[in-house]
Amino acid sequence: MRIRQPRKQQxxxxxxAPGPRARWLNRVLGVVTAIVVLGVVGLFVWQLxxxxxxxxxxxxxxxxxxxxxxxxxxxxxxxxxxAVVAAALALGFGVIFGFGRLSERRWIRMPCGAAVEFFRxxxxxxxxxxxxxxxxxxxxxxxxxxxxxxxxxxxxxGLTLYNGSVFVEIFRAGIRAIxxxxxxxxxxxxxxxxxxxxxxLLPQAVTTMxxxxxxxxxxxxxxxxxxxxxxxxxxxxxxxxxxxxNFNNLIPAAIVITGIYVAINLTVSYLAGWLERRSRRSRKxxxxxxxxxxxxxxxxxxxKGPSI
Amino acid sequence: MDWxxxxxxxxxxxxxxxxxxxxxxxxxxTIRLSAMAAVLALVLGTLLAAMxxxxxxxxxxxxxxxxxxxxxxPLTLILLFCGLGLRDTLGFMAQAAPTVSGYxxxxxxxxxxxxxxxxxxxxxxINTVPIGQAEAARSVGLPFSQSLRLVILPQAFRAVIAxxxxxxxxxxxxxxxxxxxxxxxxxxxxKQLFDDVGATVPLFFGFAIGYMILTLPTxxxxxxxxxxxxxxx
Numbered sequence: 001m002r003i004r005q006p007r008k009q010q011x012x013x014x015x016x017a018p019g020p021r022a023r024w025l026n027r028v029l030g031v032v033t034a035i036v037v038l039g040v041v042g043l044f045v046w047q048l049x050x051x052x053x054x055x056x057x058x059x060x061x062x063x064x065x066x067x068x069x070x071x072x073x074x075x076x077x078x079x080x081x082x083a084v085v086a087a088a089l090a091l092g093f094g095v096i097f098g099f100g101r102l103s104e105r106r107w108i109r110m111p112c113g114a115a116v117e118f119f120r121x122x123x124x125x126x127x128x129x130x131x132x133x134x135x136x137x138x139x140x141x142x143x144x145x146x147x148x149x150x151x152x153x154x155x156x157x158g159l160t161l162y163n164g165s166v167f168v169e170i171f172r173a174g175i176r177a178i179x180x181x182x183x184x185x186x187x188x189x190x191x192x193x194x195x196x197x198x199x200x201l202l203p204q205a206v207t208t209m210x211x212x213x214x215x216x217x218x219x220x221x222x223x224x225x226x227x228x229x230x231x232x233x234x235x236x237x238x239x240x241x242x243x244x245x246n247f248n249n250l251i252p253a254a255i256v257i258t259g260i261y262v263a264i265n266l267t268v269s270y271l272a273g274w275l276e277r278r279s280r281r282s283r284k285x286x287x288x289x290x291x292x293x294x295x296x297x298x299x300x301x302x303x304k305g306p307s308i
Numbered sequence: 309m310d311w312x313x314x315x316x317x318x319x320x321x322x323x324x325x326x327x328x329x330x331x332x333x334x335x336x337x338t339i340r341l342s343a344m345a346a347v348l349a350l351v352l353g354t355l356l357a358a359m360x361x362x363x364x365x366x367x368x369x370x371x372x373x374x375x376x377x378x379x380x381x382p383l384t385l386i387l388l389f390c391g392l393g394l395r396d397t398l399g400f401m402a403q404a405a406p407t408v409s410g411y412x413x414x415x416x417x418x419x420x421x422x423x424x425x426x427x428x429x430x431x432x433x434i435n436t437v438p439i440g441q442a443e444a445a446r447s448v449g450l451p452f453s454q455s456l457r458l459v460i461l462p463q464a465f466r467a468v469i470a471x472x473x474x475x476x477x478x479x480x481x482x483x484x485x486x487x488x489x490x491x492x493x494x495x496x497x498x499k500q501l502f503d504d505v506g507a508t509v510p511l512f513f514g515f516a517i518g519y520m521i522l523t524l525p526t527x528x529x530x531x532x533x534x535x536x537x538x539x540x541x
Contacts, residue, residue: 013442014434014460015363015452022363022451030366033359037370047398121477121520123484125495126512133507141317143310218380225382229488236385240392250397254389258381265380 048251058249062256067243075238076260082152082234083221086159090220091213093160094167099197101168102175112168119165124223128158132230151232155224163220170212170290174205177287208287211276218265218272225261235260316508323505324514334497335518341414341483341493342522346476348419353426354461360431363452371427378424383417383485390417391489406490414486422479429475433468434460466537473530477523494518 018026048054061067100112119127132154139146149157178201186196228236239257244250324331359371378386390413394400401409437460445455465472484495498515505511 012361012363013439013446014361014455016446018363026364029364033364033366033370037366047400051398053397117524118516118520121523122516123481123495123519125484126498126515126519129495129499129502130507130512133502134509134512137317137507138509141314143313222380222382225384226485228384228388229485236382236388240385240388250392254385254393258377258385258389261382261385262377262380266376269380 053251071238075235079234083224086156089160090164093164098168098171116165119161124162131157155227174209214272321510334494337493345418349422352423356427357430375424387417387489410490414489414491425475433464436467437463470534
């Protein structure tokens with residue numbers, strides 16, 4: 001009789017290699033899960049069919065080059081341009097306020113900290129609303145009048161303030177992750193504070209911060225869809241407003257648009273994961289690797305960082 | 309310089325106080341949405357995390373696909389799909405009153421989205437539990453479900469209280485997007501007041517402070533809990 005070797009599972013420490021009974025149980029559970037999942041998907045598909053959503057006329061527009069040229073690609077371009085501009089500005093914001101928050105001088109550190117905590121604590125959407133409607137009102141208070149703020153500008157301002165504040169925290173955590181001995185060694189050989197920062201801390205921090213920054217870009221990219229609310233003509237608007245009003249095919253449009261968003265964000269997330277693996281291997285930095293997800297760094301408001 | 313105008317636009321909290329009833333009910337709606345979505349997201353997220361580390365490959369694949377899709381889709385799209393797609397096109401909850409269906413669709417969209425983040429946070433917590441704990445659980449003969457329930461998850465939860473707090477804070481802020489699903493909460497109230505009485509600085513700060521009253525204590529509470537409940541190793 002041949003003895004069946006237990007097949008090697010994914011190397012999980014959480015469970016033993018299954019024996020005959022566990023294999024049988026796992027198979028049953030697998031089938032049950034599959035039935036539940038297929039049931040839910042089937043219900044959705046059936047409901048779509050009942051509402052006539054599988055009609056080819058609704059899906060056919062996505063095979064036409066014109067639809068892509070006049071709706072989807074311009075929408076994608078607007079989404080990406082808002083995201084890229086906001087990411088660049090947010091990085092600038094993050095560096096400036098990050099230095100400010102790490103400053104030894106209380107009168108620099110406190111206002112920077114207050115601004116960062118404020119922008120982190122409120123929804124991006126109310127910043128976007130106020131970025132659009134507020135400046136003309138403020139100008140009016142000073143008896144001036146300014147050009148109305150465009151939807152693009154409002155989205156960029158909102159995204160910059162929020163994500164910039166997150167970058168400040170990432171920046172602070174990146175600096176904090178470097179062992180104190182590094183800065184001390186710098187001071188010991190007679191470097192000034194600015195030199196310690198620019199030549200010792202920052203170069204090492206950048207390596208550790210890169211993966212978190214890139215994964216925050218995914219958040220920024222997703223939040224750019226908030227532009228929909230103030231009628232910014234982004235990818236979401238292209239699908240849910242423009243294509244829908246031309247072909248009356250909301251569900252197909254929603255599915256295609258979701259696919260595009262997921263594809264872009266998965267690519268960026270993959271890049272973040274690759275950077276993280278690389279920085280873990282890297283020997284250029286003495287820093288402890290940061291978690292790849294910014295949410296782990298943002299835990300408590302008002303937490304005290306190091307000051308340099 | 310027109311000082312009355314200056315005062316009205318930049319310093320006068322009068323309109324904010326005059327509309328305090330609407331604003332209060334707006335924030336109440338935000339809290340109702342947050343509370344329900346938080347509970348559902350926590351339950352669903354825990355279930356997904358358990359599925360993602362389970363020995364059943366179909367469960368792992370299902371949970372992985374769910375998390376990767378929901379986490380990489382904008383919340384605006386999900387909530388819009390709940391409102392325009394599920395209700396208006398497919399007729400889910402179409403018979404219910406708009407306020408009721410708006411609430412439940414917003415709860416569904418928000419908790420489905422947040423659950424993906426809860427799952428990922430919890431999974432990173434599972435990774436922080438030392439291997440010896442899982443090995444000990446296995447060596448005393450606990451099957452997967454028991455070692456997860458009795459040994460791994462309690463420690464994982466305690467390790468990720470602070471990150472779970474920031475997921476919760478993000479969710480409270482994300483309730484502002486629920487207005488695209490037709491749910492009228494604080495941000496929708498602010499938008500309406502901006503249109504009715506003008507986007508003055510005090511009005512914006514009033515709402516900003518309202519949100520800060522919800523988010524900052526939540527963060528401090530979870531930070532305190534995290535310290536208190538930390539597993540000593």
